Amino acid sequence: MFKKILIANRGEIACRVIKTARRMGIATVAVYSDADRNALHVAMADEAVHIGPAPANQSYIVIEKILEAVKATGAEAVHPGYGFLSERAEFAEALAKAGVAFIGPPVGAIEAMGDKITSKKLAAEAGVSTVPGYMGLIADAEEAVKISGEIGYPVMIKASAGGGGKGMRIAWTDAEAREGFQLSRSEAKSSFGDDRIFIEKFVTQPRHIEIQVLGDQHGTCLYLGERECSIQRRNQKVIEEAPSPFLDAATRKAMGEQAVALSKAVNYCSAGTVEFIVDGNRNFYFLEMNTRLQVEHPVTELITGIDLVEQMIRVAAGEKLSFGQEDVTLTGWAMESRLYAEDPYRGFLPSIGRLTRYRPPVEVATATHAVRNDTGVFEGGEISMYYDPMIAKLCTWGPDRAAAIEGMRNALDGFEVEGIGHNLPFLAAVMDHPRFVSGEITTAFIAEEYPEGFEGADLPEAELVRLAALAAVMHRRTEARAAQISGAMRNHRRTVRPDAVVLMGKRRFDVSVVQTDGVSDVTVNGAVLAIRTGWEPGMTLVKAEVNGTPLIAKFDAVTGGGRMRFRGAELMVRVMTPRAAELAALMPDKLPPDTSKLLLCPMPGLVVSIAVAEGEEVQQGQALCTVEAMKMENVLRAERSGVVAKINAAPGASLAVDDVIMEFA
Missing domain, CATH: 3.30.1490.20 (ATP-grasp fold, A domain)
Structure with a gap:
């Protein structure tokens, strides 16, 4: 077995590999760019080597720099993670020439499957269904x-x-x-x-289902069940689960056997994934083979109990697989939610900045429940514009799909992230969406269910009542704290005014609170709810029981009230007297500034090109410019016809959110 391995990657996958290597007693070497000098994977590894400037094409994907780091540290093997050099045959070849093991498949398999054109031809020859x-x-x-x-x-x-x-x-x-x-x-x-x-x-109404394969260097190749990855935006996966709620045993077996047949056709060893598109009649077609570890591998690990990173290391060291196909069993259900630094309220555009608060839920693993969080960031760390916007992969496991979903709901409710835009509200909304809960999903789910973009979840009346009751209790405790500090505690009443009002957005709830033996009995619009909570003023996470049912919400105190976030909804909450509420209703809404004649940069990014000139007349839908952010190019188009009056940015310019790119007459 190897004594030292180098991880040619960064972020959460580098941290993930380091955890398994540490458990196996293998020393690890991290590599890092200027932007990652203080990154978590650097702190976790036994050694770390600087490899260049922030852009990946000057650091992480420069083969010579990785080889120099290998030579300098004496690493015996390299794990490439995913992305970057993970599917570059020339990288595996260079390692082989240097006498260093590549923790991945053979060069021939990478070449054959890494090229999608070649891979489809080989798949057809191997008897695999193709599009x-x-x-x-x-x-x-x-x-x-x-x-x-x-x-x-x-x-x-x-x-x-x-x-x-x-x-x-x-x-x-x-x-x-x-x-x-x-x-x-x-x-x-x-x-x-x-x-x-x-x-x-393009197959309409498609489901994206993939098969995990694992092979050794001695001719054994197995399939480890499937993952459903149909919740996607911009063709990137957002939520994955294993197994799929759509497949039956016969289809699973057929897909698994075809995946193994293709793998054997290219003498595949190590972990890999064969991706299929599946139509409504369970007809499946080969998409591609990823000759690397997948981002969503944790859900397979959770239902099989197999550590895929460990198996990759053992296979690379020449060991035989210690189990056969008959030993692979799928137990329970697992969900993975990808937490991205992107703003779902602005079309999922990337967000960068410092994580002023990063408090993931506690990881647990019991016979009935598991929470796992694969991450590469920490509170106070910075999300850079140079790399993928992923912050973490939050996973839950339960004995069945309903339990895994409920576990994910609670884990998302308890995940605190501040300082950047992020997609936690969207993930929470999906977990409550009836169509997702039913399992009737396709890769068009986001486009079909949120055609105008994500604007937050609409909570049912029962949830709003629970939150209003909780807000009333929190307000009472805040008043009690203020009275105690002022020395007026002896005069403090035992109830929030019987005629107090909770305003949540445009909704009004009449409330009163009575405190008895650690329980707050709250009357909301005539209904009585029993609240238990350890919340105190200053806490940003509210954990409570409402009539015996758990509730976890996020809360930020702001001038005049607080901001409460729960299950994909964000609500401004204020508690006041009926007279104050009456006057508040008369206050005019503050109108936002008019930006209709401005093209604003919707995300931090780099201007790739400007497609128009000053004085040019443009039509609605016409391309105006292209902005690159986190490795994706985004075309910005005219929302209406007009004349370009002024262009404020040039190709190569680095822009922040809402910087003015051009003005219109």
């Missing part, structure tokens, strides 16, 4: 339009060397095919150094 498409090289946008028309819209335009949703576009028309080809090729070149593009039929 109709054009696997040849496409010269330009006009040829892309011609091929798309022959295949039949809608089509998926994809980078041959792509992954993680980058270099991928869906086109429904010639215009979208032309633009999609150009954007996909540009993204592919900047992300992977390979601008080859192919086109395939």
Whole structure:
């Protein structure tokens, strides 16, 4: 077994590998860029080597710098994580020449499966179901339009060397095919150094289901069940689960056997994933094979009890798998929610900045419940614009799907993140969405259920009543604290005024509170609720029981009240007298400034190109500029017709949120 390994990656996956290596008694080496000097993975590793400037193309994906770090530290093997160099055959080759083990598959498998065009041809030869498409090289946008028309819209335009949703576009028309080809090729070149593009039929109402495979160097290859990854936005996975609520045993077996057949066709060893698209009739089609560890691997680990990172290390060291296909059992259900530094209220655009508060839920593992949080950040750390916006992967396990979902709801409720935009509210809203709970989902879930974007969850009346009751108790405790500090405690009444009012957004609740033996009996619009809570003024997480049912909410005191967040909803809460509430209702709403004649940068990013000139007349929907943020290119378009009066940014400019890019007459 290896004595020391180097992790050629960063963030949560580097931390994840370090944890398993530490448990196995293997020393670890981290690498880091200028931006990651104080990163968590650097602190966790036994050694750390600086490899260059912040941009990945000057540090993490420079093979020579990784090799120098390997040589300097004497590492015997390298785990690539995912992304970066994980599927670069030349990296595995370079390690082999240096006499260093690659904790991943053979070079031939990476070459065959890493190229999506080649992989589809090999899949067809191995008897794997494939999606109709054009696997040849496409010269330009006009040829892309011609091929798309022959295949039949809608089509998926994809980078041959792509992954993680980058270099991928869906086109429904010639215009979208032309633009999609150009954007996909540009993204592919900047992300992977390979601008080859192919086109395939887009399966409507699809579900994204993938099979985890694991092979050793002695001819054994197994499948470890499936993962459902259908909740996606911009072709990037947001929520994953294992097993899939859609598959039956026969389909699972057929998909697993095809995944193993493909793996054996390329002499695959190590952990890998064969991805399929599945239609409503459980017909499945090969998408691609990822010759690396997947982001969502924890859900497979939770239902199988198999540590995939450990198996990858053991396979790379030449060991045989210690179990067979008959030993693989799927127990219970697991969910994974990807916590991203992105603002769901602004179209999921990336967010950067400092984590002023980062308090994940406590990790637990019992016979009936588990919470796991794979992360690479810490409170006070900074989210950089240079890398993927993932903050953490929050996972829960339960004996069945309902229990796993309920565990995720509670874990998300108790996850505190402040200082940046993040998608916790969206994740919480999905967990309560009837369609998700039913398991009737497709990859179009977000587009179909949130067509105008995410604007927060609408809580049912019963939840609003519970929150209003809790707010009344919290207000009473705040008043009691103030009275105690002022020395007026002896005159403090035992109740919030019987005619007090809780305002939550535009909703009004008449309340009163009576405290008896540690329980607050709260009357809300005539209904009585019993509240138990240890909350005290200053706490930002409110844990309570309402009529015996747990409730966890986040609370921030603000001028005139507080901001309460629960299950994807964010509510401004105020407690006051009926007269004050009556007067508050008369106050005019403050109108936001008029920005209709400005193009504002919606996310921190780099201006890639400006598509118009000053004085030019533009039409609604016309492309104005392209901004790159966290490795994704975003085209900003005109919301209405007008004339460009002034352009304030040039290609190469680094912009913050709401910086003015151009003005219109």
